[in-house]
Amino acid sequence: MMKAVCLDQPGRISLIDLPMPMPGPGDVAVRMDYVGYCGSDLTSFRGLNPLVSYPRVPGHEISGTVAALGDGVSGLAIGQPVTILPYFNCDACHACRLGRPNACRNNQTMGVQREGAMTSTVVVPVAKVIPVDGMRQRDLALIEPIAVGFHAVRRSELRAGETVVVLGCGVIGLGALLGAVRRDARVIAVDLSADKLKVAGALGAAETIDASSEDVAARVLELTHGDGAEVVIEAVGADVTFRQAIDLVASCGRVVYVGYAKNPIAYDTKHFLLKEMDIRGSRGSEIADFNDVIAYLKQHPDAGDRIVSRVVPIKEAAAAMEAWDKDPGGFTKIVVRIEAGKDA
Known part of the structure; x- marks a missing residue:
């Protein structure tokens, strides 16, 4: 038997066998060393994730x-550090046929529609396993969330020298920030948390705006000589920021x-036409985004220390989730250490 964190029902989390x-x-078979808590795990804990059913291992x-290889598996070795592409697509729907499996109509993501990885060992098809050498083991747990931000930047077709406003400095927003900096763009980071804005500045944001005390629209216009930003990436999922992006x-x-916002959003649609803007969605990430993030983190090994707020052992995973629920602005990234004795 093995230990696993389980979302038993909304508001209740426990350690099970x-x-x-x-x-x-x-x-x-992959032995888990570290697993990060995602924003979707928090919404599942709060009972606000329509895609999850209970009980669920996040x-x-x-x-x-x-840890072990099934028959016919080659190219991997026991003891090799890896991360996992956690999306399971159908290979049959329109998005899959277009070669965009991240947008699969029937996608199942680990920890959401299927059991997740916050346990001692998981078994996945070899195609989902991505070897990663030359990185701190803890930071492999940052690859997937940062890749979601990198994918959003790729969807934006951001070019060097352009200005991008990133709304939200959680890990997804920070991933977008890093992806934009990697393209030599100018980043204006916006958040309600002064601590998160400090992290954004340390990771390369040219300017930061504290939405709790500043007029975001006025400040962006000031910083862009009245034009607005060429690109806005919304990484909050709130009604106000959805409209604010426009x-x-x-x-x-x-x-x-x-x-993504939980409620329907009412827009003044004339701005879509008057500005002749492009509005794009960005879902998950692809293997190319994973590879880009791995390359970035190898070049910037200090980034993980700036992003990770807390590392807790699996026995404290429930308490960490409860603390995050009470103070969501107080944490950028909580990582759960599954294997005892690993570096923190």
Whole structure:
């Protein structure tokens, strides 16, 4: 048997025992070292995630080590550090046929529609396993959430020298920030948390705006000489920021939504036409985004220390979730250490 974190029902999380899985043909057993808490885990804990059913083992931000190989698996070695692509697509729907599996109509993500990785060992097909050498083991758990931000930047077609406003400095927003900086763009980061804005500045934001005390629209216009930003990436998923993105973007600019609001949003649609803007959605990430993030984190090994707020052992995972629920602005990233004795 093995230990696992379980969302028993909204507002209740516990540590349970599950049978140890064994790899079948074409599968890989991966021992979990670290697993990050995602914003979707928090909404699931709060009972606000319409895609999750209970009970559910959360976790899809994964750092692990190859523990066993099923028959027919080659190219991996026992003890090799890996992360996992946690999305399971159908290979049959229109998005899959277009070669965009991240937008699969029937997608199942670990920790959401299927059991997650916040447990001792998971078994997945070899195609989902991504070897990662030359990085701190903890930081492998940052690859997936940062990749979601990188994918949003890719969807924006951001170019060097352009200005991008990133609304929200959680890990997804910070991923968008890093992806934009990597493209030599100018980033204006916006958040309600002064602590998160400090992290954004340390990671390369040219300017930061504290939405709790500043007029965001006025400040963006000031910083862009009255034009607005060529790109706005919404990484909050709130009614106000969904509408705000339309106000902040320049004429002929691009708005990318990577967060999603829980309620229907009412827009003054004339701005869509008057600005002739592009509005794009961004969902999850692809293997190319994972590879880009891995390359970035290898070049910037200090980034993980700036992003990770707390590392807790699995026995404290429930308490950490409860603390995050009470003070969501107080944490950028909580990482759960699954294996005892790992570096923090």
